[in-house]
Every structure is written in structure tokens, then in C-alpha cells.
Amino acid sequence: MAALGVSSARPRQLGPIGWLTEDSLAGMARRKALLGYTFLLPTMLGILVFTAGPVVVSLGLSLFEWNVFDAPAFTGLDNYTRFATDGRVLIAFLNTAKMVGLAVVLELVLAFALASGVQRTVRPALRYFFRSAYFLPLLTSAGTISIVMAYMFHGQFGVINYYLGLVGVPRVPWLESAQWALISVVLVYVWHRLGFTFIVFSGGLGNLPKEVLEAADVDGATGWRRLWYITLPMMSPSILFAAVTAVISGLQIFDEPFVMVRGGPGDASRTVVMLIYESAFKNIELGYAAAIAAILFLVILLVTAIQFRISKALVFYQ
Amino acid sequence: MQATHYHATYMPRTHGWTQFLSHRVGDWIRLALLFVASIIILAPVVWTISTSLRTPAESFSVPPQWIPVRPDWTNYVEVFKRVPFGAYVVNSFVVTGSVVLGQLLTASLAGYAFARLQFPFRGVLFWLVMATVMIPLQATIIPVFVLISSLGLADTLASLILPALPTAFGTFLLRQYFMSMPNDYEEAALIDGANQWQVFYRVYLPMATPGLAILTVLAFNSHWNEFFRPLIFLSTNENFTLPLGIVTLFGYLGTGSVSVVLAGVVLSLIPVLVVYTVGQRYLIEGIAMGGLKG
Numbered sequence: 245m246a247a248l249g250v251s252s253a254r255p256r257q258l259g260p261i262g263w264l265t266e267d268s269l270a271g272m273a274r275r276k277a278l279l280g281y282t283f284l285l286p287t288m289l290g291i292l293v294f295t296a297g298p299v300v301v302s303l304g305l306s307l308f309e310w311n312v313f314d315a316p317a318f319t320g321l322d323n324y325t326r327f328a329t330d331g332r333v334l335i336a337f338l339n340t341a342k343m344v345g346l347a348v349v350l351e352l353v354l355a356f357a358l359a360s361g362v363q364r365t366v367r368p369a370l371r372y373f374f375r376s377a378y379f380l381p382l383l384t385s386a387g388t389i390s391i392v393m394a395y396m397f398h399g400q401f402g403v404i405n406y407y408l409g410l411v412g413v414p415r416v417p418w419l420e421s422a423q424w425a426l427i428s429v430v431l432v433y434v435w436h437r438l439g440f441t442f443i444v445f446s447g448g449l450g451n452l453p454k455e456v457l458e459a460a461d462v463d464g465a466t467g468w469r470r471l472w473y474i475t476l477p478m479m480s481p482s483i484l485f486a487a488v489t490a491v492i493s494g495l496q497i498f499d500e501p502f503v504m505v506r507g508g509p510g511d512a513s514r515t516v517v518m519l520i521y522e523s524a525f526k527n528i529e530l531g532y533a534a535a536i537a538a539i540l541f542l543v544i545l546l547v548t549a550i551q552f553r554i555s556k557a558l559v560f561y562q
Numbered sequence: 563m564q565a566t567h568y569h570a571t572y573m574p575r576t577h578g579w580t581q582f583l584s585h586r587v588g589d590w591i592r593l594a595l596l597f598v599a600s601i602i603i604l605a606p607v608v609w610t611i612s613t614s615l616r617t618p619a620e621s622f623s624v625p626p627q628w629i630p631v632r633p634d635w636t637n638y639v640e641v642f643k644r645v646p647f648g649a650y651v652v653n654s655f656v657v658t659g660s661v662v663l664g665q666l667l668t669a670s671l672a673g674y675a676f677a678r679l680q681f682p683f684r685g686v687l688f689w690l691v692m693a694t695v696m697i698p699l700q701a702t703i704i705p706v707f708v709l710i711s712s713l714g715l716a717d718t719l720a721s722l723i724l725p726a727l728p729t730a731f732g733t734f735l736l737r738q739y740f741m742s743m744p745n746d747y748e749e750a751a752l753i754d755g756a757n758q759w760q761v762f763y764r765v766y767l768p769m770a771t772p773g774l775a776i777l778t779v780l781a782f783n784s785h786w787n788e789f790f791r792p793l794i795f796l797s798t799n800e801n802f803t804l805p806l807g808i809v810t811l812f813g814y815l816g817t818g819s820v821s822v823v824l825a826g827v828v829l830s831l832i833p834v835l836v837v838y839t840v841g842q843r844y845l846i847e848g849i850a851m852g853g854l855k856g
Contacts, residue, residue, distance in 0.1 A: 354599075
């Protein structure tokens with residue numbers, strides 16, 4: 245009677261966890277599934293407790309007023325309407341937008357120029373040297389390097405003004421003037437992050453199809469025309485990726501303005517993240533800080549969504 | 563890096579020697595510009611090292627002395643006297659080491675599950691993990707801070723370690739590696755009597771070593787240099803990690819003894835430079851795969 249249908253009948257003598265220990269394909273699949281959930285447990289639990297949960301709580305908190313000591317009080321959209329009367333929020337968003345605009349352009353243009361320069365360098369030792377030099381800053385801490393930069397950009401004793409003075413440039417108030425402070429912060433930020441975009445572009449340039457470049461060469465496409473009509477369109481996936489990551493990372497600038505100039509002079513280099521930090525951990529207005537963070541999150545989501553749309557519509561894929 | 567470098571076999575065609583000459587001149591200009599760029603980019607690091615070896619009195623005097631003639635090592639002793647610098651070093655190593663090891667564990671387990679184990683809701687769970695990449699730190703930091711405080715973990719190194727253990731990028735990275743491996747090994751191992759855990763641990767995990775190396779280098783880099791979270795979570799000087807400790811030192815020494823602060827900066831750069839020489843390849847590969855924050 246056991247000759248047929250053995251594999252579909254579940255042997256009863258295996259005990260309470262027989263369904264799991266059963267020596268069959270179905271038993272093995274069950275063991276694998278259980279193992280799958282076990283393997284996922286640390287990651288899923290961690291994400292639930294430290295990312296997914298908090299992001300929901302943070303959005304909820306933005307509807308409350310809370311100073312930690314008293315119970316949170318529901319205030320609806322008050323935190324958001326307060327933006328209209330809080331000039332600093334507008335300034336912080338404006339400063340951040342200026343920084344992002346400046347940083348993204350500088351970063352992409354410089355990184356592209358350097359990557360295509362290195363790409364045409366034939367000697368391996370030179371290529372290695374350039375590549376290593378360009379991404380060394382990426383390994384430094386933005387916080388500590390901002391100290392170094394604060395010394396170097398010092399108006400009176402800084403190395404940068406010293407060398408500018410040698411070629412006849414009058415002393416630049418890098419950290420003292422409102423306009424220059426924002427620019428100095430961006431320069432340091434770009435110095436620190438350039439290597440990332442450089443590597444993205446180097447990878448992109450290295451993967452360009454050789455046949456197309458040769459065909460362009462045969463057709464006499466050289467110099468700017470070749471760059472504009474052939475290289476840049478084919479590089480558009482890398483450029484889009486680099487631009488989007490640059491915008492998202494730029495929206496979160498904190499270390500450089502915080503360490504170099506404390507957001508100053510005045511509010512000249514105060515960024516959105518600095519404002520979140522100060523509202524939450526200096527003024528202990530957790531709800532208000534959460535509301536600013538919610539807006540920042542929304543902007544980042546928008547940028548990501550735009551990226552998805554563009555990458556579907558515009559970009560050249562082989 | 564898997565980039566194919568077309569220039570090795572392919573060079574622009576030149577017509578006549580005038581064009582040849584203009585190519586050569588262009589070449590020299592290009593190389594000169596690349597050199598100028600590398601000097602500008604390396605200058606702050608070189609300046610940091612050379613100024614850390616000047617006496618505090620002359621540390622801010624111009625012209626800068628790029629190559630120290632009479633190096634003064636006392637700054638390196640001084641920085642340990644001014645602040646609990648030894649504690650900073652230990653704290654940084656504890657935090658970074660735990661985060662790296664923890665991420666290797668969580669990401670290789672999750673990556674393997676997503677790549678090689680079948681179970682209901684696998685796809686949904688994977689996209690859930692990936693979606694967290696879009697969430698900026700600032701959108702979670704306030705509730706995380708409240709949670710950490712209510713757990714009594716404020717001002718402890720655990721406050722930096724625990725929230726950093728799950729890693730969406732690491733999970734994605736290792737899933738890619740595990741997916742690229744053939745099934746034959748699993749079947750062979752099962753026939754040899756291995757169980758599912760052994761299939762993972764003995765057979766597939768060793769094959770993912772390059773992926774583990776990439777995650778190690780990226781996670782080390784981003785957590786060794788981390789400033790924002792330590793600034794929020796830590797409050798006692800003895801518990802500070804290096805970047806926070808050095809920035810605090812800068813705050814109360816200011817422009818008084820630049821060289822002492824810079825000696826601290828140089829010391830904090832040493833492990834990074836080791837990673838830079840040993841793990842450069844993995845770092846570049848990781849960035850090419852879209853990751854920077856481990």
C-alpha cells in the first residue's frame with residue numbers, strides 16, 4: 245500500500261516538527277523558507293526599529309509640539325504654517341538651494357574634465373597617480389577636514405590668501421563675508437566629494453562602446469562636436485546618476501558650514517540640516533524640527549522621482 | 563574595476579605632422595592641467611601633515627613650509643595631554659569595527675536569503691529594504707534619538723553602533739554577488755550531506771569575499787569619518803569618536819595652537835590611509851556600484 249503516493253503522504257511518526265524535518269523535497273523547501281526568514285530577521289528588525297518606524301514617527305511628530313519634558317501637544321499643521329513667519333527657514337532653504345546649484349555644476353564639470361583627461365592618459369603609472377590623487381579627499385572626514393580648511397581659508401593668516409597675494413589678488417574675506425562664506429563652504433564640499441563623481445564618470449567613459457567612437461573618428465567628428473553629439477549623449481546614464489546623487493547629498497550639507505563658520509556670518513551659510521539640528525537639539529523643538537525634516541525628505545523624494553522619469557525618457561542605453 | 567580602456571588599442575587618427583604636433587602640444591597641456599588639479603587636491607592634506615610638524619608658535623606663519631626642515635614632534639604628544647585623545651582612538655575603533663562586523667553579518671545573511679532562498683513575500687521584502695535608501699538620515703534621527711535615550715543608551719558607543727547595523731546597500735551588494743553564483747555547488751554540497759547553513763557558510767560565503775571586501779572598505783570609511791550622529795548622540799568628552807573629539811578641540815583651541823589640532827587630524831588619517839593603499843580597488847568598485855555610505 246505504500247508503493248504509490250509515498251511522497252505526497254506526510255508520515256505521521258515524525259513528531260511535532262515533522263513538517264519541517266521531513267526528508268523530502270517539500271520538507272527541504274520549508275526548511276529553506278524558514279532559513280530565509282531567519283536570515284532576514286536582523287536586517288528587517290533593524291530597518292523596522294531604526295528606519296521605517298522612525299520615519300513614520302517623525303512624520304507624525306511634525307504635527308505636534310514637543311519639548312521632551314512635557315507631553316507632546318497636537319497642533320495640526322501649525323509647525324508647517326510657522327515656516328511662513330520664520331524667516332530663517334526660508335533663508336536656510338535658499339542657502340541650501342544656492343549651495344546645491346553651485347556644487348552640482350562645479351562637481352560635474354570638474355569631474356568630467358578630470359575623468360576624460362585621465363581616460364586619455366596612456367601611461368598606467370600616471371593614470372594611477374591621478375586617480376589616487378583625485379579620490380583621496382573622499383577618505384577624509386568632512387568634519388575634520390573642515391578644520392583644516394578653516395585654517396587655510398583664514399582671511400588674515402590663511403595659505404590661500406597668501407598665494408593669491410603673491411599673484412596680486414587682494415585679500416579675499418573667505419569666511420568673514422556673507423557671500424564668500426557660502427562659496428568657501430561649497431568649495432570645500434566639492435573638494436571633498438569630487439572623487440566620487442570622478443569615479444562614476446571614469447567608469448562611464450571606460451564603458452563607452454569602442455565601435456561608436458571609431459566610427460565618429462572616421463566621420464571626422466572631433467573636439468567639441470564629438471563631445472557634444474557623441475560622448476555626452478552616451479554618457480547620459482552616468483551623468484544623470486552623478487547629478488542626482490550630487491543633488492541629494494548637497495541637500496544634506498552640514499559638516500562644512502557647521503565646523504568652518506557655524507552657519508555664519510549671521511545666517512549666511514546656515515543650511516536646512518543645520519536648522520533641523522539646532523531646532524531639535526539646541527532649541528528642543530522636536531516637532532518643529534521634524535516638520536523641517538519632512539520637507540527635506542519630500543524634496544529628496546521628488547528628486548528621486550524625477551530621476552526615474554528622466555532615466556526612462558531621455559537617457560541613452562545601449 | 564571592470565572598465566574597458568579603449569585608448570589602449572584605439573587612438574585618434576592623425577593627418578600630417580602639423581596635426582601630430584598639435585596633438586603633442588595638446589597632450590602636454592592636458593597633462594599639465596591634470597597635474598595642477600592633483601596638486602590643488604592634495605595640498606590640504608600635505609599642508610596638514612607639514613604644519614602638524616611646526617612649533618605651535620610658527621604654525622600659522624607664512625609662507626607655509628611644505629617640507630619641514632626641523633620637524634617638531636611635540637604636537638603629537640601635546641594632543642594627548644590636551645584631550646583624552648587615546649580614548650577617542652579606542653572609541654573610533656570600537657564603533658567602526660563593530661559596525662563593519664555587524665554589517666558584514668546582517669548584509670551577508672539578508673543578501674543570501676534574497677538571492678538564494680525561496681520564501682513567500684521575498685520580492686516585496688526586498689523592495690522594502692531597497693526603499694529605505696531614499697530616506698535621509700535627518701528624517702529618522704529625531705525618533706531614533708528619543709528611542710536611544712529611552713533605552714538608556716544616550717552617550718554610549720552602542721547608540722552609534724546599533725542603528726547602523728542594517729544596511730540596504732550592503733544587502734543589495736551581497737545579493738548581487740550571491741545571485742551570480744551557480745546552483746551546482748549547492749546540489750553537490752547537499753549530496754555530500756551538508757545542511758542549508760553549511761551550504762551558506764562553507765560554500766557560498768567564501769565565494770562572496772570580494773563583495774565582503776567592498777562592504778568592509780565602504781563601511782569603514784563612512785563610519786570612521788562620521789560626524790553628524792556622534793555630535794547628536796555623544797555628550798561626554800571621554801566617549802567622543804575622533805572627528806567629534808578633534809572638532810571639539812578645534813573649538814576651544816581655535817587659532818591658538820593650530821599645529822596641535824592638526825597633529826590630531828593627521829593621527830585620525832592614518833587608518834584611512836592604510837585603507838586607501840590596501841583597499842583602493844574595492845573602494846572604486848563599490849562606488850562604481852553606486853555606494854558611498856556603508
